[in-house]
Amino acid sequence: MARTEHILLLAGTYEARLLARDLGQNFPNARLTASFAGAVSDLPNLGVPTRVGGFGGVEGLCAYLQNEGVTMLLDATHPFAAQMSRNAALAAQKSDVPLIRLERPPWRKQEGDCWQMASDLHAAANLLPAGSRVFLSIGRNDISLFTHRTDLTGIARMIEPPATPLPAHWHLILSRPAQSVAEEIALFQTYEITHLATKNSGGSRAYAKIEAARALDLPVVMVDRPILPEARVAQSVEKVLELLKGY
Ligand code: NAP
Secondary structure (H helix, E strand, C coil), rough: CCCCEEEEECCCHHHHHHHHHHHHCCCCCCEEEEEEEECCCCCCCCCEEEEECCCCHHHHHHHHHHCCEEECCEEECCCCCCCHHHHHHHHHHHHCEEEEECCCCCCCCCCCCEEEEEECCHHHHHCCCCCCCCEEEECCCCCCCHCCCCEEEEEEEECCCCCCCCCCCCEEECCCCCCCCCHHHHHHHHHHCCCEEECCCCCCCCCHHHHHHHHCCCCEEEEECCCCCEEEEEHHHHHHHHHCCCC
């Protein structure tokens, strides 16, 4: 890639961190800017120039692409960050800037899994039977869809606290996902969890809970991914680099 190239990396995932590292090594001449929504306060240092905050919708992103001379847009946001991905697809099209979306593969149901699919979080909350003790790992937004149900209780794990405190019958755990299945099993047993509700984020870093549910025969309400516009999709960091070499 030539010195005139400017890659804008929409970040917020582990893969985006890896990409920031590898892009610098593979395309040392290109300018690289990473972008965060600023949704969490302890943003990782990606080691590249970084901007923080929304662009101001599609129009704002188009303006940014033009003003900053962006020549390649990489969308490495979370599979459930649908608004950003939709804006990126539209802005790329309007601005005639090539777009690659990094989309890690979703988790697939395996033997021993007891999954009930939900089309969105609202449907997931409605699927849980009365009296369930739920383990929730859906982030801090939308948590009230579950906690407003007085017939459910359980624990909610997230990185930063929700805007409104959880009701007293819910327990809040502020942490990232445990990496070991044994830890997740111990957590579910300690809190006598009967059901899990989770987004189908994919990847290995949040998968231990799915394996723990399988081991304990716990039912999982699995929220399907939002539908995103057509785009050039790569399923791994390596594939993104390969595609970029073709430009
Ligand atoms: P979202 O609903 O798709 O986006 C909402 C708005 O936040 C966007 O319209 C955009 O604002 C801004 N935004 C999102 N990602 C941005 C980025 N990388 N750089 C600049 N602005 C960004 O996103 P979300 O679900 O709130 O997620 C926010 C961030 O957290 C994303 O970067 C995502 O990768 C990360 N994340 C999300 C989840 C999840 O489950 N949703 C999980 C882990 C990490 P403007 O319209 O003003 O440009």
